[in-house]
Amino acid sequence: MENIIVIDDDQSIRETITNYLQRLKFNVKSAEDGIKGLALIKDETPDLVISDIRMPGLNGLELLERVRIIDGNIPFIIISAYDDMPTTVDAMSKGAYDFIEKPLEIETLRLTIKRALENKKLSDKLETIIEGNAENYELKNILIGKNQAMKDIYKKIGQISSNRVTVLIQGESGTGKELAARAIHYSGITKEEPFIPVNCTALTESLLESELFGHVKGAFTGSVRDKKGKFELAGEGTIFLDEISEISANLQVKLLRVLQEREFERVGGEKLIPMEARIIASTNRNLQKLVNEGKFREDLFFRLNVMNIEIPPLRDRREDVPLLVNHFLNKINDELHK
Numbered sequence: 001m002e003n004i005i006v007i008d009d010d011q012s013i014r015e016t017i018t019n020y021l022q023r024l025k026f027n028v029k030s031a032e033d034g035i036k037g038l039a040l041i042k043d044e045t046p047d048l049v050i051s052d053i054r055m056p057g058l059n060g061l062e063l064l065e066r067v068r069i070i071d072g073n074i075p076f077i078i079i080s081a082y083d084d085m086p087t088t089v090d091a092m093s094k095g096a097y098d099f100i101e102k103p104l105e106i107e108t109l110r111l112t113i114k115r116a117l118e119n120k121k122l123s124d125k126l127e128t129i130i131e132g133n134a135e136n137y138e139l140k141n142i143l144i145g146k147n148q149a150m151k152d153i154y155k156k157i158g159q160i161s162s163n164r165v166t167v168l169i170q171g172e173s174g175t176g177k178e179l180a181a182r183a184i185h186y187s188g189i190t191k192e193e194p195f196i197p198v199n200c201t202a203l204t205e206s207l208l209e210s211e212l213f214g215h216v217k218g219a220f221t222g223s224v225r226d227k228k229g230k231f232e233l234a235g236e237g238t239i240f241l242d243e244i245s246e247i248s249a250n251l252q253v254k255l256l257r258v259l260q261e262r263e264f265e266r267v268g269g270e271k272l273i274p275m276e277a278r279i280i281a282s283t284n285r286n287l288q289k290l291v292n293e294g295k296f297r298e299d300l301f302f303r304l305n306v307m308n309i310e311i312p313p314l315r316d317r318r319e320d321v322p323l324l325v326n327h328f329l330n331k332i333n334d335e336l337h338k
Contacts, residue, residue, distance in 0.1 A: 178197060
């Protein structure tokens, strides 16, 4: 029988969850604040923790960080009525297993608990501990929305931001693909490093190759000095390849080699330069369809599509329109000092 600890300063919610889980045959203990919850966790070493965020003494995110230090393998589910983007991203980047908004849907909670406990069993078996010590970063006014699809994107951003995995962001023009890329960069381990955006449609093939990889003096007419490319300038940060679907077949081959070997050469050069940046690519087209049509390399698609984020158009999340209206009104008022 698995041990679960429920922490919430709202007595009715705490008792409701406790009684429900006991009916499911779990061994459940509860606490009314983060300090008492932490003491209980130290004494009981539970299989799962369910915690509210806003509590006196020690809030849920602070508690999450303490629990990660005690045992990074304990799944930690956040429940909260405050489901804005910064809170969600912060919770997921700190190592929360999931973020569930209040009022709770009991079936959603049950399935999340089931998956979390199954995941813990696998983790215990493999003897791996997932670290959740990403530093706190204040994310405001990057992506706006409380539609369920957007909430899922916030969770994914939080998970991705703590490592350098390659990401493919897909969505129609104007949906905020670069904003999502910046959110990944600035909410995790790369936030102190450069964020280098490259518009793949704005340059010819030869100029784009030089922009990405750099060139040595004399590589072509007009190259009077060595020049670093975007991959080099990005360092250990992020290079954002916007509209990746538009690059030529020749550049697709060269980009594939960079992803495989994590190194490149400047145009006209012979020295191999290590590529340390995270690559985030975006497109407003269906890359899988382009692969099927033979217009985009399948091997490159799979290298780029390690983690995938699909940004929905605004017409599919109309409930977010009032939030966006208020956001832009506040932004314009700040700019105009109104």
